[in-house]
Amino acid sequence: MLADYSRERSFTIGGTTINPSTWRRWHLRIGGCCRWFCGSPVWPGGPETVELRRRYAEIEATYEGIITLEANGRGIDDYFTKSHVLGEGGFGTVWQATPTKRAVKALPALRMGQGYALKRVRLPLRDAEIEMISKSLLGVSTGRMLQFLKVIASPEATEEHVTRNLLRILEIPHTMHIAMELLEGPTLRDWLVQLENKPLPETLASELAKQMLKAVHFLHRSAGALHRDVKPQNFGFARPVVQDQPPTLQLFDMGMVHVLPEPVVEASARELYALGMGGTMHWIPPETWAGRSGACSDLWGVGLVVHVLLLRQLPFGLQHCEGRVAVWDAIRTGAVASSNANVSKEAMYILGQLLEKEPLLRATSSEALQCEWLNRSRASSDLRTPTPGARKTVAKAVQQRKVQLPVETERWEERSFWQSLMLQTSQWSKPD
Numbered sequence: 001m002l003a004d005y006s007r008e009r010s011f012t013i014g015g016t017t018i019n020p021s022t023w024r025r026w027h028l029r030i031g032g033c034c035r036w037f038c039g040s041p042v043w044p045g046g047p048e049t050v051e052l053r054r055r056y057a058e059i060e061a062t063y064e065g066i067i068t069l070e071a072n073g074r075g076i077d078d079y080f081t082k083s084h085v086l087g088e089g090g091f092g093t094v095w096q097a098t099p100t101k102r103a104v105k106a107l108p109a110l111r112m113g114q115g116y117a118l119k120r121v122r123l124p125l126r127d128a129e130i131e132m133i134s135k136s137l138l139g140v141s142t143g144r145m146l147q148f149l150k151v152i153a154s155p156e157a158t159e160e161h162v163t164r165n166l167l168r169i170l171e172i173p174h175t176m177h178i179a180m181e182l183l184e185g186p187t188l189r190d191w192l193v194q195l196e197n198k199p200l201p202e203t204l205a206s207e208l209a210k211q212m213l214k215a216v217h218f219l220h221r222s223a224g225a226l227h228r229d230v231k232p233q234n235f236g237f238a239r240p241v242v243q244d245q246p247p248t249l250q251l252f253d254m255g256m257v258h259v260l261p262e263p264v265v266e267a268s269a270r271e272l273y274a275l276g277m278g279g280t281m282h283w284i285p286p287e288t289w290a291g292r293s294g295a296c297s298d299l300w301g302v303g304l305v306v307h308v309l310l311l312r313q314l315p316f317g318l319q320h321c322e323g324r325v326a327v328w329d330a331i332r333t334g335a336v337a338s339s340n341a342n343v344s345k346e347a348m349y350i351l352g353q354l355l356e357k358e359p360l361l362r363a364t365s366s367e368a369l370q371c372e373w374l375n376r377s378r379a380s381s382d383l384r385t386p387t388p389g390a391r392k393t394v395a396k397a398v399q400q401r402k403v404q405l406p407v408e409t410e411r412w413e414e415r416s417f418w419q420s421l422m423l424q425t426s427q428w429s430k431p432d
């Protein structure tokens with residue numbers, strides 16, 4: 001019982017009803033006593049949890065994008081007024097909220113009266129509860145962690161189609177709130193559902209593809225991080241999509257992000273890291289099935305989303321696959337068609353490049369952004385189809401990669417999304 005610090009409902013101990021705010025006060029007092037006796041609050045947690053809190057405290061001293069509430073005795077309501085729930089995911093609840101005067105004073109980048117998305121995530125109490133992004137932050141220096149937080153909070157992030165993460169408010173010991181730019185339009189998934197089976201003009205698909213590529217390019221090259229969960233649910237429109245106005249997409253949900261020691265450059269764009277499995281089953285690239293991921297793995301995700309935009313189905317018959325064995329078999333044995341009667345050859349070409357199963361031969365983000373389909377005025381594509389020689393060179397490296405089908409985790413259950421999207425492909429009805 002004492003290990004659960006994130007209670008949201010009242011409960012009873014020995015006939016006495018304890019409401020959530022009393023419970024929270026108790027924990028602040030226990031932490032306060034520990035501070036009094038030991039000089040610092042001693043919250044439960046393994047070494048990684050303790051280190052993560054220490055890192056945030058250290059950064060807070062020099063960076064206005066972090067606020068720790070345990071220190072000043074206030075609550076999140078002193079900083080944001082929540083209006084309604086925007087969405088719920090496996091890792092937290094997201095509200096629409098407006099900042100209070102206190103929040104704007106603490107972080108002038110916030111605007112009074114403007115709406116923000118406020119995501120509540122659990123602050124880990126045990127090492128096992130640490131989110132992937134925080135685990136990766138623990139693997140880099142504090143300076144690098146600060147650099148990453150600053151880049152994803154910067155106005156450039158918006159320009160490059162990544163949702164700004166402006167402020168982290170830590171309610172010690174149990175909760176962290178992340179104030180993000182508000183996406184006023186639907187997620188790409190919901191928009192696809194609303195579109196029903198109407199064809200998407202190729203110019204629009206190409207514009208959206210460009211924005212998605214810019215987003216992953218910025219995350220890799222400026223923020224120095226891998227997203228690891230690129231899928232239609234994690235792109236959202238900045239504003240409601242209306243006819244005759246070019247829509248603007250943004251990449252959000254940093255929960256699976258892996259922060260690298262250094263930003264990606266062209267020379268490291270195909271490097272793979274042993275990060276294990278992660279992501280959402282149907283959207284996982286071949287190398288990640290073998291436990292490795294790199295910048296090129298996010299490019300596979302963009303390739304899949306573009307395939308859905310253009311052809312209204314996933315490649316390799318993935319939409320018909322149930323379970324990890326079937327999905328892996330489809331990825332292993334399937335091939336992307338080289339032509340399609342309804343899609344231009346330039347579009348099919350870039351699809352083939354992004355959905356190249358061998359990551360060493362897959363297009364990098366800078367190569368893909370230069371392709372003819374996204375820059376119709378260009379004379380020819382800068383991409384070249386890999387020669388048989390190049391394929392032979394990488395064949396050895398590929399042979400060494402062993403694919404072990406991992407056990408299905410709860411997160412993988414998100415494949416129900418794809419089932420719902422497939423439902424749309426045949427019926428195009430909005431999922432519950």
Ligand SMILES: Nc1ncnc2c1ncn2[C@@H]1O[C@H](COP(=O)(O)OP(=O)(O)OP(=O)(O)O)[C@@H](O)[C@H]1O
Binds near residue numbers: 087089119184236252
């Ligand atoms: N910046 C934002 N603006 C508007 N709505 C948002 C924003 N961020 C998240 N949401 C809404 O909240 C939902 C859940 O957010 P998010 O995907 O970040 O949570 P999660 O717990 O990481 O989810 P998942 O289990 O898919 O990883 C989204 O699907 C979206 O509807």
